[in-house]
Amino acid sequence: MTARYCGSSLYIGLYPRMGPFGPVKELMGRIATDYLGKDQACLLFITQNSAQACRDFALSDNRKEIKCEHGEVQVRAFDGHVRIWATCFPAVKMRAVMPYWQDPGTGISSRIAQDVLAEYSSLKEVESRMVDLLNTRPTEHRPAKVKSGDVFLYQTGMAAIYRLHGYLQNSSLQPGSTVLFGFAFHSSPNVYREYSSNFKWLGRGDEQQLKELEEYCSTEAGSGRPVQSVWIEFPTNPNLKCVELKRLRALADKFGFLLVVDDTISSFCNVDLLGIADVLVTSLTKSFSGYADVMGGSVVLNPNAKQYELLKALCDKNFVNEYYSKDAEVMERNSRDYLQRSKTLNDNALALARYLYEVASDASSPITKIGYPGVGPDEAIYLAFMRPASSEFQPGFGCLLNIEFESVETTIAFYDDLKVHDGPHLGAPLTLALPYVKVIHRDDVAWVEECGLNERMIRISVGLEETKDLLDAFKEALEAANAAKSRGPLEKAINPMGP
The missing domain is CATH 3.40.640.10 (Type I PLP-dependent aspartate aminotransferase-like (Major domain))
Structure with missing residues (x-):
């Protein structure tokens, strides 16, 4: 490192390992602006191992004064002239992360940054x-x-x-x-x-x-x-x-x-x-x-x-x-919010499945069976593969469940009165319902019945709504199904799902 006076200012020629400057600083800034969002920063590496080690450093308990939280630090990959790996974090936490650039010395070189900047228009993020x-x-x-x-x-x-x-x-x-x-x-x-x-x-x-x-x-x-x-x-x-x-x-x-x-x-x-x-x-x-x-x-x-x-x-x-x-x-x-959304999906689906499972246990209920890995005989099989919980995320059973009714009439009444959206998708922000067998397998209903499915099944993809609002919507639809069951088949309406 050299120093010289120029007028009244002191200029220091930084050794590149001491901190990003020149093309490295420019590349980090452009990636932060174009890909990371407001108030975010990154350090760049040539291997995933180095970027991951930087993440571990940022999350270490040794960072006592300024410590990053798990949800704040991510490792992301970009392809351009070469593949580079970015450890991304809030810009205000730079002081907690910078020592990893300075001491191990594994950050990208100025020449790598120059080459990537020269072809920056071709840079794209790849899934890491x-x-x-x-x-x-x-x-x-x-x-x-x-x-x-x-x-x-x-x-x-x-x-x-x-x-x-x-x-x-x-x-x-x-x-x-x-x-x-x-x-x-x-x-x-x-x-x-x-x-x-x-x-x-x-x-x-x-x-x-x-x-x-x-x-x-x-x-x-x-x-x-x-x-x-x-x-x-x-x-x-x-x-x-x-x-x-x-x-x-x-x-x-x-x-x-x-x-x-x-x-x-x-x-x-x-x-x-x-x-x-x-x-x-x-x-x-x-x-x-x-x-x-x-x-x-x-x-x-x-x-x-x-x-x-x-x-x-x-x-x-x-x-x-x-x-x-x-x-x-x-x-x-x-x-980016996959884990946060998944927790809500898991929680909503499990709450709904448990409620419906209890309803189905009543012999007088129009619901005869609930399909969901968090309730019923398959729970143990699923639990054997569930990831361990952490402070960052509590794994669950997913967003999809199905409800089987005792008759086509009660199925229709429930579905018609269920105030959620219709559709075959799953994992969306909004709860979706679909008479799956009737819509998807209407030409081979007899065969799918051999596999344990039937046209009295409604498939539900639970969304991100408030749990109470979801439960209220299903309770209301269940009242319509109960009414249809009490009327009996002689008073049924025309089947809107077809013959």
């Missing part, structure tokens, strides 16, 4: 928050953590399923059948059926079908056609069943198939499924985005899976980025 969340509070120790290179983003959740399934079908990995175990969102089996060399759907996903799956795997293997992959939703949509994941993992290890789990309904802030799944697929359109104004999907590889190296090479070879940068920007912005 998912990586942080997936590695947060796992249910068990795992040697390898998810890295950004293990996450592949797609235009929609279905695009993620379609692309991954296509990679597998056209690969040199163990060829053979695609199996869907348990019920699923209706577009998923359409993809497996249309684009598989052989497809089998075990729609109930119960104990009997676990045995059937084992027999099928054994038969196929004996015929030289080993099962390639088994796909499941956890919980299933719309009946909210929790399939026996540990039993499926044991079968996957025995027969060598890939276990692919769709965690859209539970949401990965609530559950940790990377101890079970070889691959996670998620519709980010739902709870992760939360505002119903952008679509997206992801494939996440489990770095501890037996076939990870083969899967990583397969995805790296085939993946083409088709996710528009502006969609990614909206998705990232929406996801």
